[in-house]
Amino acid sequence: MDSEEATRARLETAAAHACRNVPVAAPEDTARAVVARMRGQRYDTAAVVAVCAENRLRGLVTIEKLFAAADSVRLAEIMDSDPPAVAGHNDQEHALWKALRHSEPGLAVTGPRGEFLGLIPPHRLLTVLLEEHDEDVARLSGYLKSAAGARSASTETVRRRLWHRLPWLLVGLVGAMLAAGLVDAFQAQLERQVLVAFFIPGIVYLADAVGTQTEAVVIRGLSVGVGVERIVRREIVTGLLIGALIALAAYPLTLLLWHAAPVSAAVSLSLFAACSVASAVAMVLPWIFAKLGIDPAFGSGPLATVIQDLLSILVYLVVATAVVG
Incomplete structure (x- = not known):
């Protein structure tokens, strides 16, 4: 695989879409403590709280569940202990498919040993959906094999159009x-x-x-x-x-x-x-x-x-x- 293909492969993985700056808490943390810790902080996405122990993902808690819980409730009691998660090296389309099958507004990304790498927020999942749609349409047409090419196909030169379609x-x-x-x-x-x-x-x-x-x-x-x-x-x-x-x-x-x-x-x-x-x-x-x-x-x-x-x-x-x- 040449350097360009390797770069494109990395950009099309789940890890490339993960946000690292997200709220993270421990299973024993109370709802009150987590909410207090989140106040005044700026996150890339705060729709879901990642519940981790020793940097390993244990579950996810939606912001709706967090605010609805009593102050003394521990996150272990309200978290989804079997959350939608995908390995960081997995293809972005696989990540999207898995996210759509669950109700949480985000998808956790984990490493080879289960370590938490970040969360893919809803707006990035929609971006992946659009990219994959463009790519599939172009590939099924038989003249392009990348989402970037699909987006530029309408403005490319006549020579490029012939090169992509004529074979x-x-x-x-x-x-x-x-x-x-x-x-x-x-x-x-x-x-x-x-x-x-x-x-x-x-x-x-x-x-x-x-x-x-x-x-x-x-x-x-x-x-x-x-x-x-x-x-x-x-x-x-x-x-x-x-x-x-x-x-x-x-x-x-x-x-x-x-x-x-x-x-x-x-x-x-x-x-x-x-x-x-x-x-x-x-x-x-x-x-x-x-x-x-x-x-x-x-x-x-x-x-x-x-x-x-x-x-x-x-x-x-x-x-x-x-x-x-």
């Missing part, structure tokens, strides 16, 4: 040539039944839509530490059900409009198969990227689209040849 579009161009070759291979079938060709765009679009939905779920899961193995079974079942439902809806609709039962059957079977295959591709590709140490969102979208389109066309033309004849 993936060239991948798409290769895919388009392969798709044309597939259609040409089935030219005789299409000449015998021209109606078959009418449904190629629709099948490609629906398969892409299903794949995009699955890909979004998988990439978001990977980004917050949810492994593909926890997603795969439900997504496979979902993809099969979506394909079946779309196929069931397509058959009577195409039959009513074009009165060609063999073509309607081919379209329905192809939709079921293409949607199922697209869902599988959308799961496997980000997983492969993650295993290779490549950001699963960077380039998955454009590459998955090319693969899904080619497979959808191939599935449809093979099924149409077998069913229509």
Whole structure:
């Protein structure tokens, strides 16, 4: 990892967002003593009091609980003893995901031995949320892989715009040539039944839509530490059900409009198969990227689209040849 990448990695960790100047108290401290100690002090954030013993985090107390407690109540009695905390080296998106699952207005950051490093306040969590949103949108577009780049994309030069976008579009161009070759291979079938060709765009679009939905779920899961193995079974079942439902809806609709039962059957079977295959591709590709140490969102979208389109066309033309004849 070069120095620029190392610096960016450090800036994207939970510790980089932690505020050190926060109220800290011991478990045996009383509410009255802590409030008195806080008066006249200036903190980076005072929404949460960190309860520590020997510099190790023991719990968190919100400012609302602190002021509502009786003067003699010890913090150990009102603190959240299982607070939302994240290791300092963890990715900022993991920190954000963990914070959103708890009710405290802040997230504790700890070191390798449980030592207290600071608190991530709500406004910084919102900043991380915005950065990660910008970054994910840019990466899914396949031309940027950093939040800073996402923010500057609207003002960059024409040369930079071409450099960021053209490589993936060239991948798409290769895919388009392969798709044309597939259609040409089935030219005789299409000449015998021209109606078959009418449904190629629709099948490609629906398969892409299903794949995009699955890909979004998988990439978001990977980004917050949810492994593909926890997603795969439900997504496979979902993809099969979506394909079946779309196929069931397509058959009577195409039959009513074009009165060609063999073509309607081919379209329905192809939709079921293409949607199922697209869902599988959308799961496997980000997983492969993650295993290779490549950001699963960077380039998955454009590459998955090319693969899904080619497979959808191939599935449809093979099924149409077998069913229509």
